[in-house]
Amino acid sequence: MGDENQKKFYKKVQLVTVNELGKIIYSDANLFSWNVNDSIYEAHPFFSIIESLKEAVSAQENEFTFPCVHLKEGKEASRICDVTFTVSYGEINIVIFDYTQAYLDLNKISQERNESIIKAQELEFTNRLLIEKENFKNDFIASINHELTTPLTSVKGFIELLEKTNLDYEQEELVKIIKTESDHLQNIFGDMFDISRIESGGFKLEEETFNLKELFSTIVNSNKGPIEKQALNFKTEIDNKLNAELIGDKTRLYQIISNLISNALKYTDEGFIKFSINRLSGKSSKQQIAIVVEDSGIGISEEDKAAIFESFSQLNPNIKGSGLGLNIVRSLVSLMEGEILLESKVGVGSKFTVVLSLKNASGEETEEVKHHYELPKGKKYRILVVENQLNTQYLLLKILLAQGSFFVDAVSSAEAAIKAIENREYKLIISDIKLDELTGFQLAQRIRNQYGDVAIKNIPILGISALRAPNMTNKAIAAGMDAFLSKPFSEKQLLQKVNRLIYLANHK
Amino acid sequence: MIKLSKKVALVGSFGVGKTSLFRRFIDNEFSTDYKSTLGVQIQKKVITMDNGIELSMILWDTEGHENISEGRSSYLIGSHAFVYVFDITRIDTYKEINTQIEFLKNHFPNAVIKIVGNKLDAVSKKKAIETLKEYSVQYDYLTSAKTGDYVEELFADIAVDVTN
Ligand SMILES: Nc1nc2c(ncn2[C@@H]2O[C@H](COP(=O)(O)OP(=O)(O)OP(=O)(O)O)[C@@H](O)[C@H]2O)c(=O)[nH]1
Numbered sequence: 051m052g053d054e055n056q057k058k059f060y061k062k063v064q065l066v067t068v069n070e071l072g073k074i075i076y077s078d079a080n081l082f083s084w085n086v087n088d089s090i091y092e093a094h095p096f097f098s099i100i101e102s103l104k105e106a107v108s109a110q111e112n113e114f115t116f117p118c119v120h121l122k123e124g125k126e127a128s129r130i131c132d133v134t135f136t137v138s139y140g141e142i143n144i145v146i147f148d149y150t151q152a153y154l155d156l157n158k159i160s161q162e163r164n165e166s167i168i169k170a171q172e173l174e175f176t177n178r179l180l181i182e183k184e185n186f187k188n189d190f191i192a193s194i195n196h197e198l199t200t201p202l203t204s205v206k207g208f209i210e211l212l213e214k215t216n217l218d219y220e221q222e223e224l225v226k227i228i229k230t231e232s233d234h235l236q237n238i239f240g241d242m243f244d245i246s247r248i249e250s251g252g253f254k255l256e257e258e259t260f261n262l263k264e265l266f267s268t269i270v271n272s273n274k275g276p277i278e279k280q281a282l283n284f285k286t287e288i289d290n291k292l293n294a295e296l297i298g299d300k301t302r303l304y305q306i307i308s309n310l311i312s313n314a315l316k317y318t319d320e321g322f323i324k325f326s327i328n329r330l331s332g333k334s335s336k337q338q339i340a341i342v343v344e345d346s347g348i349g350i351s352e353e354d355k356a357a358i359f360e361s362f363s364q365l366n367p368n369i370k371g372s373g374l375g376l377n378i379v380r381s382l383v384s385l386m387e388g389e390i391l392l393e394s395k396v397g398v399g400s401k402f403t404v405v406l407s408l409k410n411a412s413g414e415e416t417e418e419v420k421h422h423y424e425l426p427k428g429k430k431y432r433i434l435v436v437e438n439q440l441n442t443q444y445l446l447l448k449i450l451l452a453q454g455s456f457f458v459d460a461v462s463s464a465e466a467a468i469k470a471i472e473n474r475e476y477k478l479i480i481s482d483i484k485l486d487e488l489t490g491f492q493l494a495q496r497i498r499n500q501y502g503d504v505a506i507k508n509i510p511i512l513g514i515s516a517l518r519a520p521n522m523t524n525k526a527i528a529a530g531m532d533a534f535l536s537k538p539f540s541e542k543q544l545l546q547k548v549n550r551l552i553y554l555a556n557h558k
Numbered sequence: 559m560i561k562l563s564k565k566v567a568l569v570g571s572f573g574v575g576k577t578s579l580f581r582r583f584i585d586n587e588f589s590t591d592y593k594s595t596l597g598v599q600i601q602k603k604v605i606t607m608d609n610g611i612e613l614s615m616i617l618w619d620t621e622g623h624e625n626i627s628e629g630r631s632s633y634l635i636g637s638h639a640f641v642y643v644f645d646i647t648r649i650d651t652y653k654e655i656n657t658q659i660e661f662l663k664n665h666f667p668n669a670v671i672k673i674v675g676n677k678l679d680a681v682s683k684k685k686a687i688e689t690l691k692e693y694s695v696q697y698d699y700l701t702s703a704k705t706g707d708y709v710e711e712l713f714a715d716i717a718v719d720v721t722n
């Protein structure tokens with residue numbers, strides 16, 4: 051080793067000797083300028099470790115090395131050193147190696163490695179929180195929806211009953227307002243629930259055969275009134291080239307179009323609303339259609355176009371609506387693998403075009419025959435109502451008794467229902483799904499499986515529920531029920547189902 | 559006046575906030591930048607306790623390791639207390655915490671051990687408690703070096719325990 055090199059090397063090493071009290075008795079001051087006679091404990095808090103080393107020393111071990119220690123003197127930058135203590139009787143020799151540069155180089159590697167692991171681990175946790183939040187939100191919405199729907203069912207039912215009493219003009223007007231408002235409320239709940247289900251992925255489209263022309267007429271008929279009432283011209287048009295028998299989710303298609311029309315209605319004060327369905331192209335298996343809803347309303351500015359499909363966006367806060375309708379439209383269209391286009395000009399109007407590719411239904415008709423089931427006059431049928439919500443129970447009783455063709459018994463649990471059917475013959479059971487002990491599904495399963503007596507075993511069962519879980523109808527059928535009606539329902543809907551079930555049972 | 563000197567070592571996985579707690583306690587400072595600690599840095603903080611004892615806490619801020627036995631064992635020598643720090647927002651820093659604590663208890667049966675979940679500010683307290691319960695983590699403190707929450711309390715508690 052040449053002289054120069056030797057010097058360099060020594061500059062990196064310091065030798066210090068202290069006595070058992072920690073007083074420095076030798077120091078070469080190569081790295082730190084600690085003075086003889088000073089206390090090593092004052093030099094740096096690190097050296098207080100010497101106290102522990104004196105205790106730890108043994109015949110086998112008297113040398114202790116501390117790698118990579120940051121040592122600092124006054125205002126100078128830290129040196130990163132390896133420090134070795136040799137503890138012998140009466141004195142301690144300390145060798146300090148300065149490896150600052152080598153350690154700093156090493157640090158870059160561990161810094162990068164640590165950072166990337168930390169990032170990944172934090173992300174994992176964030177995802178976990180997001181999932182939990184999302185689940186909570188969806189569960190919350192689903193359960194709150196149930197809590198809200200049940201009383202709303204009663205409210206709507208009683209409004210219908212109230213309408214039939216002797217009302218003076220003013221009262222009649224007030225009842226109308228209550229009715230509109232509760233319909234509106236019901237729509238908001240429905241929208242809320244749909245969005246949470248779509249967002250959580252718990253939403254499935256049905257595949258059923260339907261007739262597009264019929265759907266078109268239904269929509270035209272139900273929107274005609276409200277549109278013409280606002281003195282707007284309702285133009286409608288359906289392409290003759292369309293093959294009307296299609297497979298898809300009719301209910302959701304109806305919802306898409308209704309939402310677009312009611313959106314148009316909200317923003318159009320004069321002029322027209324135009325609803326048309328066109329055939330764009332078609333193969334033997336599939337057909338591409340365009341559903342167009344156009345209006346001469348206030349229009350949508352360029353900036354607002356992007357926001358219009360977002361949840362809760364409402365361009366005009368004075369306009370009634372949940373603001374959720376277009377969000378649902380966009381989500382449903384994308385679930386159907388379709389596209390939605392918006393053309394609009396402020397002050398001129400807007401045009402929404404939904405392009406969908408729908409499967410053609412194969413030749414044989416599966417269309418349900420529209421039938422009006424009328425029960426023979428003068429005959430009375432006994433119905434058992436199983437419902438633990440007293441308001442709903444009362445409502446069902448009032449509607450059914452008002453027909454004059456039913457005897458009605460009401461119980462509030464599945465257990466009581468079982469007792470009742472064993473003692474009396476019923477032509478129909480209307481059962482809530484969410485009962486206290488046994489559910490309506492379990493009740494249906496028992497009736498179907500545990501009785502040899504066909505008068506019990508085959509009683510038609512109509513399930514009703516405010517639970518807005520997916521596929522309730524399928525679940526009800528799977529449990530052995532014959533039909534399902536979701537709350538809130540209208541008097542008409544209820545009576546249609548009741549009459550049909552009793553009629554079919556009597557005409558087997 | 560009684561003067562005492564006690565060594566307190568901060569240990570735990572990397573990036574959990576050992577250096578941040580150390581700096582918050584000593585200088586009442588915090589930085590959002592992460593500079594992984596290399597080896598060990600040592601500083602002293604003198605505190606006067608209610609019972610009149612003047613305690614020199616010699617704080618050893620060690621570099622983090624997922625597994626304590628992977629770290630440099632000499633850093634642990636002579637510790638009167640260990641602060642085992644984990645990061646509430648990273649499950650990997652506490653899902654096997656019991657093994658780590660057992661290691662310390664076996665090798666340092668007389669040392670005080672405080673288990674500390676840090677970065678409390680980054681998550682709701684409710685969520686933190688639920689998650690830690692799910693992983694059966696027995697902690698002594700939930701702190702935030704960022705806001706300073708429970709940092710004083712932690713070290714004051716250690717001071718009492720190491721002087722008893
Ligand atoms: N939000 C938040 N961030 C924190 C807190 N404590 C530390 N951090 C951040 O977490 C990162 C790591 O903090 P450090 O204190 O360097 O962690 P360490 O345990 O010393 O890491 P190593 O030295 O590598 O073992 C830094 O970016 C800090 O700013 C805290 O209480 N809250």
Ligand SMILES: [Mg+2]
Nearest residue numbers: 576577594595
């Ligand atoms: Mg650190």
